[in-house]
Amino acid sequence: xxxxxxxxxxxxxASIATVLAGIGSVKGVGGAAQASMGVLSExxxxxxxxxxxxxxxxxxxxxxxxxxxxILINCGVLGGDIPTLGQGIAFVGxxxxxxxxxxxxxxxxxxxxxxxxxxxxxxxxxFSKAMVSITLVEIYALLAFIVSLLVVISVPNLK
Amino acid sequence: xxxxRIIALKKDRKRLLEHLQDSALVQVKKGKQVSEGFQRIxxxxxxKQFERNAxxxxxxxxxxxxxxxxxxxxxxxxxxxxxxxxDEIGRIAAESAKILGxxxxxxxxxKQRADYAAEQIRIRxxxxxxxxxxxxDIPLNTKDTPTTAVLIGTLPKAYDDITLSEALATxxxxxxxxxxxxxxxxxxxxxxxxxxxxxxxxxxxxxxTLGFSQPINPTxxxxxxxxxxxxxxxxxLRRKDEExxxxxxxxxxxxEKICNTQDYFELRIEKYxxxxxxxxxxxxxxxxxxxxxxxxxxxxxxxEKAATCVVEFEDADEDAxxxxxxxxxxxxxxxxxxxxxxxxxxxxxxxxxxxxFFYFFFxxxxxxxxxxxxMIIVTTILLKVFKPDKAMRNNLRLFRNCGxxxxxxxxxxxxxxxxxxxxxxxxxxxxxxxxxxxxxxxxLDTQKDALMIMILSIALGLVHILVGMGCKFYVCMKQxxxxxxxxxxxxxxxxxxxxxxxxxxxxxxxxVIYIGAGISIAAAVGLILTQGRGKKGIFGKLIGGVAxxxxxxxxxxxxxxxxxxxxxxxxxxxxxQVFNMLSTLFGTSIPGIIFMIVIxxxxxxxxxGLNALGSYVHTMRLQYVEMFSKFYxxxxxxxxxxxxxxxxxxxxxxxxx
Numbered sequence: 010x011x012x013x014x015x016x017x018x019x020x021x022x023a024s025i026a027t028v029l030a031g032i033g034s035v036k037g038v039g040g041a042a043q044a045s046m047g048v049l050s051e052x053x054x055x056x057x058x059x060x061x062x063x064x065x066x067x068x069x070x071x072x073x074x075x076x077x078x079x080i081l082i083n084c085g086v087l088g089g090d091i092p093t094l095g096q097g098i099a100f101v102g103x104x105x106x107x108x109x110x111x112x113x114x115x116x117x118x119x120x121x122x123x124x125x126x127x128x129x130x131x132x133x134x135x136f137s138k139a140m141v142s143i144t145l146v147e148i149y150a151l152l153a154f155i156v157s158l159l160v161v162i163s164v165p166n167l168k
Numbered sequence: 169x170x171x172x173r174i175i176a177l178k179k180d181r182k183r184l185l186e187h188l189q190d191s192a193l194v195q196v197k198k199g200k201q202v203s204e205g206f207q208r209i210x211x212x213x214x215x216k217q218f219e220r221n222a223x224x225x226x227x228x229x230x231x232x233x234x235x236x237x238x239x240x241x242x243x244x245x246x247x248x249x250x251x252x253x254x255d256e257i258g259r260i261a262a263e264s265a266k267i268l269g270x271x272x273x274x275x276x277x278x279k280q281r282a283d284y285a286a287e288q289i290r291i292r293x294x295x296x297x298x299x300x301x302x303x304x305d306i307p308l309n310t311k312d313t314p315t316t317a318v319l320i321g322t323l324p325k326a327y328d329d330i331t332l333s334e335a336l337a338t339x340x341x342x343x344x345x346x347x348x349x350x351x352x353x354x355x356x357x358x359x360x361x362x363x364x365x366x367x368x369x370x371x372x373x374x375x376x377t378l379g380f381s382q383p384i385n386p387t388x389x390x391x392x393x394x395x396x397x398x399x400x401x402x403x404x405l406r407r408k409d410e411e412x413x414x415x416x417x418x419x420x421x422x423x424e425k426i427c428n429t430q431d432y433f434e435l436r437i438e439k440y441x442x443x444x445x446x447x448x449x450x451x452x453x454x455x456x457x458x459x460x461x462x463x464x465x466x467x468x469x470x471x472e473k474a475a476t477c478v479v480e481f482e483d484a485d486e487d488a489x490x491x492x493x494x495x496x497x498x499x500x501x502x503x504x505x506x507x508x509x510x511x512x513x514x515x516x517x518x519x520x521x522x523x524x525f526f527y528f529f530f531x532x533x534x535x536x537x538x539x540x541x542x543m544i545i546v547t548t549i550l551l552k553v554f555k556p557d558k559a560m561r562n563n564l565r566l567f568r569n570c571g572x573x574x575x576x577x578x579x580x581x582x583x584x585x586x587x588x589x590x591x592x593x594x595x596x597x598x599x600x601x602x603x604x605x606x607x608x609x610x611x612l613d614t615q616k617d618a619l620m621i622m623i624l625s626i627a628l629g630l631v632h633i634l635v636g637m638g639c640k641f642y643v644c645m646k647q648x649x650x651x652x653x654x655x656x657x658x659x660x661x662x663x664x665x666x667x668x669x670x671x672x673x674x675x676x677x678x679x680v681i682y683i684g685a686g687i688s689i690a691a692a693v694g695l696i697l698t699q700g701r702g703k704k705g706i707f708g709k710l711i712g713g714v715a716x717x718x719x720x721x722x723x724x725x726x727x728x729x730x731x732x733x734x735x736x737x738x739x740x741x742x743x744x745q746v747f748n749m750l751s752t753l754f755g756t757s758i759p760g761i762i763f764m765i766v767i768x769x770x771x772x773x774x775x776x777g778l779n780a781l782g783s784y785v786h787t788m789r790l791q792y793v794e795m796f797s798k799f800y801x802x803x804x805x806x807x808x809x810x811x812x813x814x815x816x817x818x819x820x821x822x823x824x825x
Contacts, residue, residue: 061781068782072735075742079615087749137507137788144789151735152728155622158738162618 018097019084022104023077026157029108030073030150033115037066041122048130055129058136062126065143066118069111072154076107079161089165096164103160110153118146169484169491169807170464174455180475181446181453185439187474190254190819192811193467194457195489196442206447206454211440218437221268225430228271229423231278235413236420246554246564249818257819260425260432267429270422277412284409291402298398300351300358301383301391309386317368319361319375321382327357339374343367424816431814442810458484460491460807486513491807498523500566503559508792509802516643518800522791523569525632529790531573532628533736533783535614536744538585539776540574543567557818570783581621581737582611585772586744595752595764614738622734629730630668632790633723636798637661643799655698663691664723692717726794732786740779747771 045059078087080100085091092100125139172194176184188194202208300322301308310318327335329349336345344364351358363371372380387394447454459467459481468479490510492502494517501523511517534540547568551561578584582603590603604611612621637657644653670684700712751767754760796802812819 061785064778064781065785067778068739071739071743071778075739078742078746137792140785141789141792144785145793147786148729148732151732154735155731158618158735159622162615 012091015092015094015097016085018094019080019092019100020086022097022100023080023084023086025101025108026073026080026104026111027070027077028073030076030111030115031070033112033118033150034067034070034073035115037069037115037119037122038063040119041066041126044123044126048126051130055133058129058133059126062122062129062136062139062143065125065140065147066115066122068147069115069118069150072150072157073107073111076104076154076157076161079158080104083161083165092164096167099160099164099167103157103164106153106160107150107157110156111150114146114150114153118143118150121146169488170459170461170481171484171488172455172457172459172464172467173480173482174457174471174477175452175480176455176471176475176477178448178451178453180477181443184471184475184477185442187470188455189435189439189442189810189812191466191470192809193463193470194455194459195807195809196445197456197458198445200445200456203447203454206449208446209443209448211444215437215440215444218433218440221264222430222433222437224268224271224275225426225433228274229426229430231274231416232420232423232426236417238423243550243554246550246556246560248555248557248560249814249816252817252819254819256817257432257435260428263425264429264432267422267425270419271426271429274416274419277416281409281412284405284412287405288402291398291405295395295398295402297384298391298395300353300356302395303350304358304360304391306360307386307388307390308383309388312365312368315365317363317365317371319363319368319371319380320386321359321375321380323357323359323375324355324379324381325357326352326354327359328352332357332359335378336374339377340370343370343374345371427816431812431816435812435814438810438813457810458488458807460493462493487805488513489807490804492517492519494519494523496565497569500562500569501526503562503566504788504791506806508796508800510804510806512801512804514643514647515799515801515804516639516646518639518796521635521639522795525635525795526566526787526791527569527573529628529632529733529787530570530783531575531577532625532733533786534570534574534740534779535577535581535737536583536585536740537575537578538583538588539740539772539780540571540576540578542776543571543574543780547571577737579607579609580612581614581741582607583614583741583744585768586741586748586775588744588748588768591748591752595756614734614741618734618738621737622731625730625733626727627668628733629727629790629794630664632730632795633726633798634661634664636795637664640799651698651701655694655701659691659694659698660719660723663688663695663720666691729794730790732790736779736782736786739782740775743775743779744772747775 041063045063048055048059080103081087083089083092084097084100121143125143128135128139174184174194304320306318308320310320312318323332327349332347332349333345336343336347344367345361346363347359347361349357349359361371361375389397442455447456464481471477471479490513492505492511494502498520502519504526505511505517505519505522531540547564550556551564551568556564584603587603590601590606593599593601593606602613604613612624614621637660641653641657641661644650644657666684666686666688668684669687670681673679673681673684695716696710696713698713699716700709700714703709703712747767748771750771751764754763
């Protein structure tokens with residue numbers, strides 16, 4: 010049991026990263042998808058552009074998943090050594106960054122995406138502006154992701 | 169861009185304009201004041217007429233599309249317009265009246281079908297009204313006989329024989345009656361009531377208190393016969409409707425001709441609009457326009473071949489439109505620039521710079537040799553097989569060029585469909601191997617060397633930003649605003665370089681740190697001394713100078729933004745790795761191999777879809793937000809030549825392609 014605690018912590022960490030960031034994307038993409046379907050019911054020829062705008066808040070979930078995956082291949086589940094308790098807690102700490110960063114930025118980016126969809130529906134020329142504006146939010150998810158990532162890949166070397 | 173004035177004889181007007189339209193070399197100046205001694209000819213009635221005709225063809229095409237949709241392949245949208253000989257347009261013009269007739273016929277037929285459909289609804293309503301009277305074997309409007317009153321109608325309640333006679337008896341005990349209930353439902357009872365003729369009023373009165381009402385539009389035939397007739401009429405209409413539909417579908421063979429004719433009408437509209445802009449006298453007309461500098465000679469040749477004319481060129485004014493001209497490498501990225509904004513006269517064309525960094529960063533984010541190779545192969549095939557039009561061709565070339573850099577970065581990061589080679593090696597031999605060991609060249613592992621790649625990303629970002637600022641420097645120098653060039657841009661560039669040297673010094677050694685610090689401090693002092701130069705008083709100048717150093721935060725956030733190069737590159741790699749891992753789950757048995765192929769293909773398709781989108785969006789953002797903000801103004805007008813703006817054909821040798 011004792012040597013299991015580290016790995017259990019790591020698994021919790023993987024779940025935190027994947028699920029919390031996923032929640033952000035789920036809400037963001039869900040809202041954006043509703044908005045874009047509203048637009049598509051009027052004009053289905055905008056599908057391509059709407060798809061792009063809808064998918065933009067989807068990356069947070071992906072980042073969370075990647076951190077989760079990297080934890081799993083470093084903690085003895087899919088490879089790597091069984092972590093100590095300290096290392097397990099370090100994994101949890103790392104996962105919090107992308108978990109919360111991804112979730113909250115996903116909410117915000119979803120809202121931005123809905124506005125971008127409304128803007129593109131009015132005039133398709135606004136598409137690239139909408140796209141760039143929506144991506145402005147994403148940098149914060151990316152920063153959280155990079156912090157999580159840098160910690161996760163260095164945890165196996167922590168003693 | 170040059171201004172051009174073409175003066176020609178009026179008798180050559182048609183021929184000359186046709187040639188100009190075909191060649192698509194010149195943009196006609198619009199909304200220009202008419203010169204003295206000239207007049208304009210108002211062609212708006214003709215334009216209206218052609219617009220109406222174009223509208224008719226559009227309607228006809230929509231009807232055809234609804235009734236017999238064109239069978240298009242999945243990849244048909246890549247296909248370019250058909251190329252036709254310029255003389256073909258004459259033939260299309262000659263046929264246009266006939267084709268317009270066909271269009272009108274289609275519209276008339278469709279209108280008839282709408283009428284039939286409305287009539288069908290009316291019949292259906294009548295039939296539904298007759299339905300409860302089916303059992304009645306006398307006409308609904310049967311009159312009284314000499315001795316007996318006949319009352320046919322409905323009561324708004326459910327009755328059966330007993331309850332109805334009870335109700336009538338209570339209402340009027342004196343009434344003698346006989347009745348037959350034909351239909352009962354919860355809200356309605358259809359009834360025929362017979363009473364002695366002299367009691368008719370009494371019967372009517374008592375029935376009225378029960379809520380009796382006579383049927384609407386009674387007929388002189390029995391309900392059976394009537395509904396049979398309606399049914400026949402309905403069948404007849406259905407047949408006619410089918411005939412009309414068949415007729416329209418038969419006319420589908422004209423679809424291509426209708427498309428061509430529509431284009432022809434659009435072409436005429438465009439031409440008449442130009443004629444409305446011409447300065448004319450009794451015998452001569454003058455066309456004012458813009459022509460790209462490199463096309464001047466070509467334009468002169470076209471004009472002189474077509475008509476007796478004088479062509480004069482002069483330098484263009486401020487309002488002149490902008491035509492981007494780039495080499496094969498950079499041209500595909502023009503659409504990325506124009507999506508943001510067409511450059512103004514004050515700008516330099518940012519396309520070459522943008523093109524390189526766009527491909528480069530896209531490659532770094534997508535970073536997989538396998539995917540890059542797929543991109544190159546698919547786009548090349550599409551380009552060769554479908555010969556797409558200019559816009560689509562440029563998009564495909566854009567992705568092909570991105571693909572080349574994707575292969576490059578894939579090889580640097582050691583990623584070929586993720587870690588597929590290592591995975592298969594392990595699957596079939598059972599020996600663990602990493603991509604690093606497998607590939608003969610040194611690679612940067614996105615997972616193990618993440619920190620290294622992050623530094624690389626930010627360093628590349630610094631280069632990108634410095635190039636952007638260099639463009640600003642160049643633009644300022646060109647406009648002779650030396651203070652702006654050296655103080656506002658030069659010092660910042662120097663400061664950023666100083667920081668870069670400083671950072672490099674941390675690895676290289678003490679002496680480099682001193683050099684870096686020296687450059688930084690010199691640049692910072694320069695900024696403090698110069699940035700407040702617009703302010704009044706020595707204090708104002710000093711405070712303005714110091715405050716400007718605060719801008720360093722925006723540069724730092726710009727630089728950090730490039731860490732997305734690492735993040736997205738890693739995302740691609742890891743997703744691919746995940747699917748590779750899933751695909752090898754069931755080992756090397758036959759079902760395992762089948763499972764592997766399915767998961768491998770589907771998984772990598774998902775990875776490509778998601779990550780290509782991400783890479784495209786994020787590299788675009790890096791160009792627009794991080795680099796363009798350093799120097800690019802935009803706001804110019806794009807060059808839109810007088811041309812054949814056709815949807816379905818293009819003329820051979822025309823310039824618009």
